[in-house]
């Protein structure tokens with residue numbers, strides 16, 4: 001059986017790997033010249049099982065109102081004349097209800113734990129290197145109110161068998177000495193020593209090479225314009241090469257992994273995917289030899305940014321902007337991230353200019369990805385991973401390969417139409 005995977009980001013490439021391992025003939029189609037060049041390009045690098053709570057939680061509406069109109073706000077809603085944006089926003093508010101938040105958190109934590117196991121197995125099989133660092137993630141709280149919730153969050157992680165500690169401010173500095181000068185407003189942290197970090201782009205591109213060696217065909221430089229369907233399901237995809245030449249490719253099954261663009265291409269088939277782009281930024285700093293940079297990954301909960309050491313670079317990423325499909329870089333938001341990094345690590349020594357980047361998270365209102373079947377017989381989805389596409393990549397890829405192969409996935413999760 002031949003499967004076309006639409007999209008060569010983290011979701012598409014991991015799916016291609018597991019499909020090929022399961023014996024399928026696989027073709028991956030992407031408009032970029034190589035894998036991982038859109039949202040999977042320069043993310044925060046965290047494989048963060050310890051952060052399953054979605055943005056949509058009971059505290060979110062108040063925070064968003066508080067930040068409204070601030071150009072450097074961690075979460076920024078820019079209203080547009082776009083019905084899909086408003087529908088997404090309304091559903092986001094529904095997902096902020098306590099019962100929804102708990103349900104969504106449980107779905108994400110289960111998939112994240114499964115994904116970590118899948119990643120470990122995949123790495124033992126492929127030996128891929130991607131600046132992996134297994135030193136845990138330390139979540140920092142600078143407001144007493146936020147820190148007061150750390151104990152509850154740690155207890156939830158322990159319920160799932162994860163190690164989680166709630167260090168006070170002094171103990172946070174023992175865990176990551178590079179925080180020594182971050183100021184005296186630090187209240188404490190939540191430390192998940194089993195979490196890890198790594199360069200998602202290096203992983204995606206090296207896994208794509210493994211896929212190609214295993215027989216997966218990559219067709220890069222093809223912009224998919226439509227999925228064609230008949231009474232018996234999807235019959236093919238139409239695409240356009242960079243030189244304007246049209247192409248049509250057909251297979252037995254089709255897996256949509258187009259990130260933020262998944263909903264637009266699925267819509268003409270009558271499929272409503274609740275995915276809308278939520279823009280985020282990252283700043284990558286080359287480090288000097290004696291950089292005084294952290295090696296434990298940091299999540300600054302009060303400012304919604306994460307820092308990850310990727311070899312001799314420090315990646316600082318975060319913030320969220322609901323502003324449509326514009327992936328342009330807003331300098332004010334990058335400067336805000338850089339400023340915050342300077343406050344956390346005032347003695348950091350860099351070895352060159354910062355690199356700014358923006359990407360569109362394919363976000364569902366609940367942050368629970370869409371994995372499963374479409375209404376059409378041979379259409380499948382692995383998309384909508386929002387803030388956690390790197391954390392959830394391997395587990396999602398394996399699950400969708402199981403589903404396409406007619407097997408029950410090894411994880412309990414609200415799979416679509418299953």
Ligand SMILES: Cc1cc2nc3c(=O)[nH]c(=O)nc-3n(C[C@H](O)[C@H](O)[C@H](O)COP(=O)(O)OP(=O)(O)OC[C@H]3O[C@@H](n4cnc5c(N)ncnc54)[C@H](O)[C@@H]3O)c2cc1C
Nearest residue numbers: 007009010011031039040044046224259280388389390391
């Ligand atoms: C600032 C930021 C920080 C983040 N930090 C983290 C983190 O620390 N940990 C974590 O787990 N996650 C993080 N994420 C989320 C994670 O990066 C994403 O969830 C993930 O990259 C999404 O992968 P994807 O494969 O679904 O999408 P993409 O990587 O965007 O892949 C989709 C692919 O589809 C292709 N495509 C789209 N439309 C077409 C078309 N019409 N024709 C052909 N090809 C097309 C694109 O070229 C692209 O290659 C972060 C995201 C951002 C923006």
